[in-house]
Amino acid sequence: MTLLTLRPTTRLSPVELLHSGKVRDVYADGDDLILVASDRISVYDVVLPTPIPDKGAVLTRLSLWWFEQLADIVPNHVISATDVPAQFAGRAIRCRRLEMLPVECIARGYLAGLGLAEYNSRGEVSGVPLPAGLVEGSRLPEPVFTPTTKAPVGEHDEFVTLDEVRGQIGKDLADELRELTLRVYSRGAALAAERGIVVADTKLEFGRTPDGTVVLADEVLTPDSSRFWPLDQWEPGRTQFSFDKQLVRDWSLASGWDKTAPGPEVPDDVVALTRARYVEVYERLTGTSW
Numbered sequence: 001m002t003l004l005t006l007r008p009t010t011r012l013s014p015v016e017l018l019h020s021g022k023v024r025d026v027y028a029d030g031d032d033l034i035l036v037a038s039d040r041i042s043v044y045d046v047v048l049p050t051p052i053p054d055k056g057a058v059l060t061r062l063s064l065w066w067f068e069q070l071a072d073i074v075p076n077h078v079i080s081a082t083d084v085p086a087q088f089a090g091r092a093i094r095c096r097r098l099e100m101l102p103v104e105c106i107a108r109g110y111l112a113g114l115g116l117a118e119y120n121s122r123g124e125v126s127g128v129p130l131p132a133g134l135v136e137g138s139r140l141p142e143p144v145f146t147p148t149t150k151a152p153v154g155e156h157d158e159f160v161t162l163d164e165v166r167g168q169i170g171k172d173l174a175d176e177l178r179e180l181t182l183r184v185y186s187r188g189a190a191l192a193a194e195r196g197i198v199v200a201d202t203k204l205e206f207g208r209t210p211d212g213t214v215v216l217a218d219e220v221l222t223p224d225s226s227r228f229w230p231l232d233q234w235e236p237g238r239t240q241f242s243f244d245k246q247l248v249r250d251w252s253l254a255s256g257w258d259k260t261a262p263g264p265e266v267p268d269d270v271v272a273l274t275r276a277r278y279v280e281v282y283e284r285l286t287g288t289s290w
């Protein structure tokens with residue numbers, strides 16, 4: 001799929017807001033979608049009142065960069081990063097509107113988060129058995145596909161087995177998603193490792209074009225969809241320092257906040273350090289300066 005289609009940037013048709021998530025807003029513009037990443041930050045599922053400057057632009061540019069790195073593995077939904085309404089310039093992507101597949105395609109190379117909790121209670125994740133004795137942050141013997149349902153707003157995604165996904169969308173399509181997810185993860189993890197970053201896990205979303213082609217959509221390998229850890233600090237057996245929101249999470253808990261809305265205002269120094277972490281992960285992964 002072409003990444004930069006140059007078209008006039010002024011349009012007569014106004015865009016229509018379809019959906020406002022915690023972090024992103026989705027607009028329709030004719031047949032296309034405009035995915036806009038804001039500077040909002042959420043911790044423990046609560047959006048904080050203080051924005052992190054440049055966060056939306058970092059997430060957008062990082063996704064665009066990854067889509068290009070992965071283009072030989074899977075086509076993507078990007079139409080243009082420049083042909084977007086002026087007020088969203090730099091943090092929006094015009095993309096093909098796809099029929100989204102109802103599976104959150106998660107790949108894990110390390111144990112953390114919900115994968116860790118599931119392993120601790122069942123010894124397996126999404127029906128994939130894992131060896132005994134793993135701890136928080138352990139590297140898995142090989143990357144695994146641990147899909148979940150895509151729950152409606154307010155409900156939690158649940159782990160499903162590959163067989164359940166096959167039952168839902170058909171064997172060939174389910175197997176294709178697994179294969180693509182693991183290939184994207186492996187490429188991403190290998191590239192990141194060269195730059196000192198562990199990709200512990202990542203969540204992908206795929207859609208289909210009317211002719212049935214499977215296309216990588218949404219965002220890809222960003223700090224909002226993945227767990228990135230500095231390789232030189234990786235140490236199984238404890239919570240890893242993560243490259244995105246760790247400072248805000250730690251600060252918010254230390255402030256005595258009870259994890260319910262509304263969240264606290266974040267002080268300037270924590271905002272500045274968090275912005276720097278996002279920019280750093282962008283610079284390290286892409287090898288370019290912000």
Ligand code: ATP
Pocket residue numbers: 019020021022023024025026033077095096097098099100205207217218219
């Ligand atoms: P939150 O991120 O707050 O948990 P969310 O995932 O619903 O909520 P966003 O990620 O902001 O919110 O919304 C992006 C939405 O757009 C998702 O529902 C995603 O599946 C959908 N989407 C992404 N790319 C495409 C595409 N090319 N075609 C159709 N839908 C898409």
Ligand code: MG
Pocket residue numbers: 021
């Ligand atoms: Mg989302």
